[in-house]
Amino acid sequence: MDINQKDFIETVHVRGVQISLLASGDGTEIIYHKLNPGIRWALEPTEGWTALEYLYILSGELKYPAGNGFKVLKAGDSFFRNPVAEHFIFQSYQTTEFLYITSQPIFHHYSKSTHYIMDLAVSIEQKDGYTVDHCSRINRLSMLMGEELGFNAKQLLVLNKASFLHDVGKVKVPLSILQKPTKLTAEEWEIMKKHTTYGRELLESTQVPSLVEAAPIVEQHHERYDGKGYPYGLKKDEISVEASIIAVVDSYDAMTTDRVYQKGRSKEEALEEIFRCRGTMYNPDIVDIFLSLQNKIN
Incomplete structure (x- = not known):
């Protein structure tokens, strides 16, 4: 998938992270993320939050703790929970792009x-x-x-x-x-x-x-x-x-x-x-x- 700046509805730059809202409708949001090497990004359970949360890796890699070791998500891999019931912390070891899709709106608060x-x-x-x-x-x-x-x-x-x-x-x-x-x-x-x-x-x-x-x-x-x-x-x-x-x-x-x-x-x-x-x-x-x-x- 080729993501261009013209596709973004709204973009936020925070140190080492680019977050861009691609699409929003009926409560669902598709949010593009670009992480610099070494940046961590997390999903965590929240009381009253029942959304489906889905990641699709466009490029690079995200590594996260799983069991006694780590799992690695590479380009083309996906990850989802519905809802998120435990904590997940992902780290980029190279410049990494992924889509984050949630069935409840979060972008502006986030x-x-x-x-x-x-x-x-x-x-x-x-x-x-x-x-x-x-x-x-x-x-x-x-x-x-x-x-x-x-x-x-x-x-x-x-x-x-x-x-x-x-x-x-x-x-x-x-x-x-x-x-x-x-x-x-x-x-x-x-x-x-x-x-x-x-x-x-x-x-x-x-x-x-x-x-x-x-x-x-x-x-x-x-x-x-x-x-x-x-x-x-x-x-x-x-x-x-x-x-x-x-x-x-x-x-x-x-x-x-x-x-x-x-x-x-x-x-x-x-x-x-x-x-x-x-x-x-x-x-x-x-x-x-x-x-x-x-x-x-x-």
């Missing part, structure tokens, strides 16, 4: 909510002095860790959301604090620390199931294994595995990224620091897995 959340994440990257790839880097490494730990599709979906949106609560932190080039005062630091709780509240307010489930992970990602983190001073197994993953990955990225006020460390220096803080700041099991994957870490 594109609006996706844009809203992505815009928030990108705005925080820019305001906080990171490059615009910060959230994507945290997401990529977190998902690598989740896959190594054997997470199921639902766990991967929630980790995917939480890792990309881990700092979304900074949208409520004043710019005078967020962009301050010198050390924060004690009072300013207390305000900064609230970004984890702001993030939880923001995700919960969306009422999107996967974002609501990601909310406590976002709130916990600055907790420490020794109980000296924030906002609640949780320790050891009181901290979710997902938050422990993001804590390690986020610290590594912060150390290796050039900021306005400091030059990033080398990969080797950052890994040494992560290891030094094993069992104090970071869950030792998560550190061990992270270090075992260092050849896959940029």
Whole structure:
């Protein structure tokens, strides 16, 4: 099938993804997707949602967890559920195009909510002095860790959301604090620390199931294994595995990224620091897995 731009009724571009409505009628929608390499896309059950959902691969490949392994959908393959009763998370390993057909309308809600959340994440990257790839880097490494730990599709979906949106609560932190080039005062630091709780509240307010489930992970990602983190001073197994993953990955990225006020460390220096803080700041099991994957870490 040859899909041309003139065929699209409406198109939305979100980082790494093109979503285009091809046709709509009697509640049914046909939506074209184009995913860049490494992008993940998910189907999840929703209360009251009874639609048939169907994928047809036009080009490329989508890989998804199934049983104890993975299945791969290639050009000409299809996938459907009626309705979706479990979580599925698909990943493109090359540029991939597919048609998504649903018997209940979803495009406008889907594109609006996706844009809203992505815009928030990108705005925080820019305001906080990171490059615009910060959230994507945290997401990529977190998902690598989740896959190594054997997470199921639902766990991967929630980790995917939480890792990309881990700092979304900074949208409520004043710019005078967020962009301050010198050390924060004690009072300013207390305000900064609230970004984890702001993030939880923001995700919960969306009422999107996967974002609501990601909310406590976002709130916990600055907790420490020794109980000296924030906002609640949780320790050891009181901290979710997902938050422990993001804590390690986020610290590594912060150390290796050039900021306005400091030059990033080398990969080797950052890994040494992560290891030094094993069992104090970071869950030792998560550190061990992270270090075992260092050849896959940029």
